[in-house]
Amino acid sequence: MSTTKTISAQLRGVITQKNNGAFTVSTPTGSRNCPLTARLRRESGGELAVGDEVSVDAAGQIDALLPRRNWISRRSAAPMPGAHTHEQLIAANLDQVVPVFAAANPRLAWHLLDRYLVSAESAEIPALVVITKFDLAAGRPEADEIEQVAAEYRALGYPVLLTSTLDGSGLEAFRAALHGKRSLLVGKSGVGKTSLLNALEPGLGLRVQATNAVTGKGRHTTTAATLLPLTAGGAVIDTPGIREFGLWDVDGADLAWFFPEMRPHLDRCRFGLDCRHAEEPGCAVRKAVTDGLISPYRYQSYLKLRYDP
């Protein structure tokens, strides 16, 4: 993953799209499709991601990967229980991760949000939470619940935006939050990641589809991760819908550290840093949950991630 090479007079660029091993690279002289050199393919295993900075040789091949500032990856989906999994890179060199959820269709999954947030925390990348289709919940009990839970996440330091592409609410705040940054949009299929981008930049004209009317699930319309520059400055990486998001390279012993509200309690457990915060007597984290300092839902997410990362 850390294949680097001293860059001399070669052309530098950023990978803007990855599709079945073919890469689109944006260079100062324009965008071009570049394969990997045989040496780089051998050394890196072909694992380059959108957002990677690379150098392109005279033959138009990517011959070196520049050092990454950060990256987001997930555990590959296992084809069967017990099957071998590997790291699956999603994007690199990011300023923020934007987990996108729909207020309805498909149903909002707070536990999945905690997975994204832990992944962003472990990569030390700030996160911005966006909830789309808020018009579908307006006036219903779900809207109150979403607003209350959003306030809980804001109190933890995660900005949460409630948006609707139908009535345009929250879009200006979203535009401002993206300004000058490279942001990665992640979320399940059908939550409206691409629709958000179309609403922000109508010129993009990206393909979108309505969710399935019966199941409320998305149709996997976006099929490749693509880096899209924004006219106001900054760029967004739109990604295909993610069905599963398994944590990669997050050690169970460190997991609690990636829940910011648990950090002040970690050194107060009776068993110190050996505490798993599950059943241990004298656990300060469990006490903080029962005292109402930590959300029981966040604590449940911690336990789920501990046993099923």
Next chain:
Amino acid sequence: MTTIPFAQRTYSRSKGQQDTFGDFTCLHCGRLVQSHELLSGVRNRNHCPHCLSSRHLDLYAAGDRLAACKGRMQPVALTLKHDGNKYRRNSGELMLVHICDECGKLSINRIAADDDNERILRVFAASQRLDPDTQAALTHAGITPLEAWQKELVQRRLWGGR
């Protein structure tokens, strides 16, 4: 009991939330507890049939597993679950009342088919001498424990007969 200052989220049954969480070893008496519905007659096996102890695992709804307390819940009394029939005296299902040793949370649980009846009767006897704190907690929660004069009713519910 501390009031939880977090919004209760809509309960939705997912793969992680099931009626039964499988067989378990009782943390109090150490015996293996079979949770199968065919043995216990209930879908939520929430206490040990041998010592009747339970664990404080649920916070808002049965099976949500949101409680971080995880303390031992002791059976302290018996009560009747109201069946809505106000004209029938002593109607309703016989229930066990548990109280958490750690935080004082109260819960009312169904008696299962394989529960130790003699032990249930001992819980009933002990509940006639409840300490004032437990008594106050029951009153505050609106739970009416069965009293000594209802012993015959308890025996009838446990062993049958008219």
